Amino acid sequence: MKELHLAHIAHFSGEVNIPGSKSISNRALLLAALAKGKTELTNLLDSDDIRHMLAALSKLGIEYQLSADKTRCVINGNAGPFSAAAPLTLFLGNAGTAMRPLCAALTLSVGQFDLTGEPRMEERPIGDLVDALRKLGADIEYLKNPHYPPLRINGTGLTGGTVKIAGSLSSQFLTALLMVAPLAQSAVTIEVQGELVSKPYIDITLALMQKFGVTVQNHGYQRFDIAAGQQYIAPGKLLVEGDASSASYFLAAGAIAGGVVKVTGVGRQSIQGDVKFADALAAMGAKIEWGDDFIIARGSRLQGIDMDMNHIPDAAMTIATTAIFATGKTRLSNIYNWRIKETDRLAAMATELRKIGAEVDEGHDYICITPPKQVLHAAIDTYNDHRMAMCFSLLAFADCGVTIRDPNCTSKTFPDYFSQFAVLSR
Numbered sequence: 001m002k003e004l005h006l007a008h009i010a011h012f013s014g015e016v017n018i019p020g021s022k023s024i025s026n027r028a029l030l031l032a033a034l035a036k037g038k039t040e041l042t043n044l045l046d047s048d049d050i051r052h053m054l055a056a057l058s059k060l061g062i063e064y065q066l067s068a069d070k071t072r073c074v075i076n077g078n079a080g081p082f083s084a085a086a087p088l089t090l091f092l093g094n095a096g097t098a099m100r101p102l103c104a105a106l107t108l109s110v111g112q113f114d115l116t117g118e119p120r121m122e123e124r125p126i127g128d129l130v131d132a133l134r135k136l137g138a139d140i141e142y143l144k145n146p147h148y149p150p151l152r153i154n155g156t157g158l159t160g161g162t163v164k165i166a167g168s169l170s171s172q173f174l175t176a177l178l179m180v181a182p183l184a185q186s187a188v189t190i191e192v193q194g195e196l197v198s199k200p201y202i203d204i205t206l207a208l209m210q211k212f213g214v215t216v217q218n219h220g221y222q223r224f225d226i227a228a229g230q231q232y233i234a235p236g237k238l239l240v241e242g243d244a245s246s247a248s249y250f251l252a253a254g255a256i257a258g259g260v261v262k263v264t265g266v267g268r269q270s271i272q273g274d275v276k277f278a279d280a281l282a283a284m285g286a287k288i289e290w291g292d293d294f295i296i297a298r299g300s301r302l303q304g305i306d307m308d309m310n311h312i313p314d315a316a317m318t319i320a321t322t323a324i325f326a327t328g329k330t331r332l333s334n335i336y337n338w339r340i341k342e343t344d345r346l347a348a349m350a351t352e353l354r355k356i357g358a359e360v361d362e363g364h365d366y367i368c369i370t371p372p373k374q375v376l377h378a379a380i381d382t383y384n385d386h387r388m389a390m391c392f393s394l395l396a397f398a399d400c401g402v403t404i405r406d407p408n409c410t411s412k413t414f415p416d417y418f419s420q421f422a423v424l425s426r
């Protein structure tokens, strides 16, 4: 489909069970593949990013059985790093949660591995991770441009010792290093240089490593000590929580449209930092109710906020479009790394919000949005970015509705998004 026309939606309410978390699905798949024993994952996400991880694991010789609806997966763990007799090329699309952790895991493996991706993946940096892995003895080559994929990895194993990693661009580099550190030849100490971005994603990593039997001693987000001689052990069954970033669109819709929206599968007990999106929405005036595995948003008058969004970079995009329905300005700051994700999200957000009449001040690491007196109809370009498509669907609550170009780009994390959105729209 080239374009999706969403006419004005007057009411939005109901319940939606959110598909599995991308971040948990891809971490759990990789750890299950490295673990000793069988892992049964339920509520696994079925989307492009997970498909790329599954295809890579399959090429690496990992056996798994996937249910017909692809949400249940039983993985026979390899009890350690992979090995491949012939050189392999693994295509990882634009999945950061596949590219970064697999880059690290393959340095431990036996064989030659080329990691490739979509054109945008070739513009997303990975140099900070490669530098850290090289300090631990990894043999990694850049096949096109220094510091960017595609990469060639000649598996060497990793030594151990103290290694520094830059934290200012992506937490996924630290996540990748943490996941392989227990399998290095000796103990590893990781020191993060500079202020780490997207910190709550490290909590997801540590929580999952713990579920697979590995412990990490950490001193905040600055230093991590990982003892040698540890092995990942399959936890048996593991339920993947609903994706908190995906939940944000429905919660925002409830808050804007004045209905009552309940998202299930993710709640107070979540290990995902993006549940804090509900607090940002509450700061705008929405009424939020929390359960262990659900969140309810009720509509009310919304006002603009001024907030540091470094802890919830993905869900923060939903606040940017919710801001159109609030009184006054909204300023979202400390989000430089929006620029190195699926697209330059600061530029894309500013361009598309201006199309609907908003006044936008876009800075190096912030965006400030003043809603228009009257929203203009526009055809929104989505830049092959699933979150641009999903967060701009909220413009359907404006009288003029909205047109979303290339809506199928939601397949990265939420293939069924627009049909789920339609179910709650009246």
Ligand SMILES: O=C(O)C1=C[C@@H](OP(=O)(O)O)[C@@H](O)[C@H](O)C1
Binding pocket: 022, 023, 024, 096, 097, 169, 170, 171, 172, 175, 197, 198, 201, 313, 314, 337
């Ligand atoms: O570790 C993860 O699962 C993720 C970390 C975040 O990236 P950065 O750490 O690059 O900000 C986030 O934006 C991404 O969608 C998923």
Ligand SMILES: C=C(OP(=O)(O)O)C(=O)O
Binding pocket: 094, 095, 096, 097, 314, 341, 342, 387, 413
């Ligand atoms: C930044 C994102 O993805 P990735 O995991 O590819 O970094 C995202 O899903 O918003």
